[in-house]
Amino acid sequence: MTTHKTRPDYVRKRGDSYIPIEETFRGEPPASRPISDGDPLDLSDALSVRFYLEHTTRDETIVNDVASVDDPETGAVSYQLETDQLSRTGTHAGVFVARFEDNQQWSAPRGNQVITIQIVDVPDADGDPGDIEKADVSIGVLEADEVIGDSGGFGELSVSNAPVDDTDVLRKADQQDLSDDVTQLQTKTSSLSDDGSSGNFEALEISSQDVATKDYVDTRPWEDLTDWNMFNPFNAGYPGDGSGGDLMDYIRDLISDYDRIYMVLPGGTYNVESELNVRDSDLERLVIDGRPKATLNVNGRFHKLFETGDYEGGNAIESLGLYNLDIDITGDSNDCGIGRITVENSLDIENIRLIGKRDRVTDTTGDRFTLLCQIASESGHGTVRNVHLRDGSVPNGYENNEVIGFSADPGHHGTIDWIGCEVHGFNDNGVYVNGSPGSNRVIGGLYQNNAKANVRIGRNDTVENVVSIFNLGHVDGPARPDGWDLQMDPNLLDVDDSNGATSVQGAKLINLSSTNSTISARENVETLRIADIEVYHEVPYEVIRITSSRNSIADDNYEYRSYQDNEGTVRIEGGLIYDVSNDSVKNSAIDSNVHNVVVDGITYICKDGGGEQYRAAVRASTDRSKITIQNSNIISELSHGAVCRVDTGGTVNVVQNSVDCEYYSIGSGGNLRLVDNDEVNSAIGHYDDPANWAANFVERGNF
Numbered sequence: 001m002t003t004h005k006t007r008p009d010y011v012r013k014r015g016d017s018y019i020p021i022e023e024t025f026r027g028e029p030p031a032s033r034p035i036s037d038g039d040p041l042d043l044s045d046a047l048s049v050r051f052y053l054e055h056t057t058r059d060e061t062i063v064n065d066v067a068s069v070d071d072p073e074t075g076a077v078s079y080q081l082e083t084d085q086l087s088r089t090g091t092h093a094g095v096f097v098a099r100f101e102d103n104q105q106w107s108a109p110r111g112n113q114v115i116t117i118q119i120v121d122v123p124d125a126d127g128d129p130g131d132i133e134k135a136d137v138s139i140g141v142l143e144a145d146e147v148i149g150d151s152g153g154f155g156e157l158s159v160s161n162a163p164v165d166d167t168d169v170l171r172k173a174d175q176q177d178l179s180d181d182v183t184q185l186q187t188k189t190s191s192l193s194d195d196g197s198s199g200n201f202e203a204l205e206i207s208s209q210d211v212a213t214k215d216y217v218d219t220r221p222w223e224d225l226t227d228w229n230m231f232n233p234f235n236a237g238y239p240g241d242g243s244g245g246d247l248m249d250y251i252r253d254l255i256s257d258y259d260r261i262y263m264v265l266p267g268g269t270y271n272v273e274s275e276l277n278v279r280d281s282d283l284e285r286l287v288i289d290g291r292p293k294a295t296l297n298v299n300g301r302f303h304k305l306f307e308t309g310d311y312e313g314g315n316a317i318e319s320l321g322l323y324n325l326d327i328d329i330t331g332d333s334n335d336c337g338i339g340r341i342t343v344e345n346s347l348d349i350e351n352i353r354l355i356g357k358r359d360r361v362t363d364t365t366g367d368r369f370t371l372l373c374q375i376a377s378e379s380g381h382g383t384v385r386n387v388h389l390r391d392g393s394v395p396n397g398y399e400n401n402e403v404i405g406f407s408a409d410p411g412h413h414g415t416i417d418w419i420g421c422e423v424h425g426f427n428d429n430g431v432y433v434n435g436s437p438g439s440n441r442v443i444g445g446l447y448q449n450n451a452k453a454n455v456r457i458g459r460n461d462t463v464e465n466v467v468s469i470f471n472l473g474h475v476d477g478p479a480r481p482d483g484w485d486l487q488m489d490p491n492l493l494d495v496d497d498s499n500g501a502t503s504v505q506g507a508k509l510i511n512l513s514s515t516n517s518t519i520s521a522r523e524n525v526e527t528l529r530i531a532d533i534e535v536y537h538e539v540p541y542e543v544i545r546i547t548s549s550r551n552s553i554a555d556d557n558y559e560y561r562s563y564q565d566n567e568g569t570v571r572i573e574g575g576l577i578y579d580v581s582n583d584s585v586k587n588s589a590i591d592s593n594v595h596n597v598v599v600d601g602i603t604y605i606c607k608d609g610g611g612e613q614y615r616a617a618v619r620a621s622t623d624r625s626k627i628t629i630q631n632s633n634i635i636s637e638l639s640h641g642a643v644c645r646v647d648t649g650g651t652v653n654v655v656q657n658s659v660d661c662e663y664y665s666i667g668s669g670g671n672l673r674l675v676d677n678d679e680v681n682s683a684i685g686h687y688d689d690p691a692n693w694a695a696n697f698v699e700r701g702n703f
Helices: 177-189 212-218 247-255 690-695
Strands: 012-013 021-024 049-056 062-066 068-071 076-079 088-098 105-109 115-120 230-231 260-272 277-279 284-299 301-308 317-329 335-355 369-375 381-389 406-409 416-419 422-424 437-442 447-448 453-457 462-464 467-470 491-496 504-505 508-509 519-525 530-538 545-546 570-581 588-592 598-599 604-610 617-621 628-631 635-636 642-646 653-654 658-666 671-674 678-686 697-700
Touching: 021 115, 049 076, 068 247, 076 088, 247 260, 247 284, 260 462, 284 301, 284 335, 301 317, 369 381, 369 416, 381 406, 437 453, 447 453, 453 462, 453 467, 467 491, 491 508, 519 530, 570 588, 588 598, 617 628, 617 653, 628 642, 642 653, 658 671
Parallel strands: 012 115, 230 260, 260 284, 277 301, 284 317, 301 335, 317 335, 335 369, 335 381, 369 406, 381 416, 381 422, 416 437, 422 447, 437 462, 447 467, 453 491, 462 504, 467 508, 491 519, 504 530, 508 530, 519 545, 530 570, 545 588, 570 598, 570 604, 588 617, 598 628, 604 635, 617 642, 628 653, 635 658, 642 658, 653 671, 658 678, 671 697
Antiparallel strands: 021 076, 049 062, 049 088, 068 076, 088 105, 088 115
16 A cells, blocks of 8 residues: 555645545455456445544544445445544545455455545634644544454554455554565565464565554554564474563564564464563564464463663663554563563554553562663654553552553653553552653553553643543442552553643543542642543542642743733633532532643533532632633532632632632632623632731722
8 A cells, every 4th residue: 555646635624634545446356356457346235335534643543434435336425524533634544345255354445555645734714723623533432353352452543455364353454565575575475374373584474464564564664574583482492372482582583684674473472481681682574473473381480571771761772563462461470561672763663462460579570661762863753552451460559669651751752642552450550651751642542440540641742632530449449459459549641741742632531539639740840731621520629730840930020911822821711610528528520729720612511429529610829820710601509619729828819711610719818800791699708817808909800
């Protein structure tokens, strides 16, 4: 498949979705569906017809959805794109895929081609393009043969015209020069069977019926496979039944002789008794690839399975790829992390599952990091996709046995996308990437019941569309396990350090039992954007707590002028906060001690869960706290519910909101400005000594 064309098939303005994408299926079939080459393909008996679209340079799936069959007999199909699906400028690649009985599959256009769509930005177009800037990924209903059964994650697009073997995982096709890569790999991989029982990896050939060839090429971060050396451990006495000794011994021998190693592990089980440490060698590139999936059975306790490069970023190999592996650490005598991996330029880790609970007895037996990934080069890129750590770790407190799920630390200077991953039940952070100077993008995935923080990010990091849950000890959740210290209860999302590149978009956060705030922004809070979140909060702690160790965050001469012009150090935009308390509460949903926080366009609902409750939607908690809440819906059922609480010297601006609360609560020296609000009830109450009320500053009107 290739996108190399003299001109794109479609050129669209950004967000212009008026004209549908149209294509016709034509025959180039296997013998099981005899039609002449190039004739229309009858879709009358197709099980499904879907359209797939991705952004080629951003490697983002835009569309995975049912297509319209306009004329089944002639093979005519179309898809009507939505405005937000065309919100990114640049080249997009699309394909229609029809599936039939007996695992037969066709794509349109045919001949390893794709539909190219060039999206351009028009500076003088009506409206603001930012209005349609949304998360691109909107995955439709996935079909059975697109699901990775063992891991529970979903696969990615394959666009082969050959029938699909039901053991293959359909994966997304990289749109960069794939036809050449496929040809080169097929030449190098003759006579390979899935179980490794035949063939020599020096000269292998995969059957034309095996679409896994293209699936494995598509995620490779390099283009030219000519200089690779390919190996099958079956030929070295590792038949995939657990016999043959330590697989790492075999790989170490290869590393001493070759600089580019591509190893396919045919489906089966391989014994691992030691870690693979790649330092001070001539190895440049390494791939270990399970087909369709291989199990590495760990026997013993050691730090990690793979180690490349140094923690500080030195001695890095050029690239690493790990695909389709189950790593089994079950058993009382077994433990290890997946790896401490530092590469110079390219990293690709996909469809990996850790089976068994991490049990790090001391810091000398088992690594604190389950998977540490670092890109040493600032221009380098890594993808960690569908890596699942669902069995957690033994909760042993704060001694030498904390275990982190995913991490990037000081040796990381490039960009890593963590896509569709899962971390459950670890006794330290689920994701801990705030210590790296590079960029981390946590996209999708499920993070649940980890200690300290489910997801912890910092400067240059972003979170998009993740789901984060804590329900240990809740009446509807699992009990806290033995050894779980209540002080370990997490923030569901923790932003330790932020700058202009730090943002949270579209997260879903469910806090049923944590003895901590749902979202924490702390340390050096410079600029942070939190947008379109959905929060269900059932604990007597803050929903969002913003604190900073810095003495001055913004201009101390802050004054509220016009809410349209107010940029904000921290912006909380859109979304829903559903706050249910069943305990005595004397704090707020959004609490800040920093300058110039703007809460814009949210819906805040505070339900009465019983008890004596004094809960405010927002609180300015120090004399340097300045908060504006605007264009929002604020509803509280509490008898002491407040729009805001203004502590001594703080300032809150309440601008053009729909308000249904009992009070605005203000303390001595607090500053409260009320601008054009649609109010129900909402008297101004003072919670300190009435003798100090004269020092309060309250204004109503237009400012």
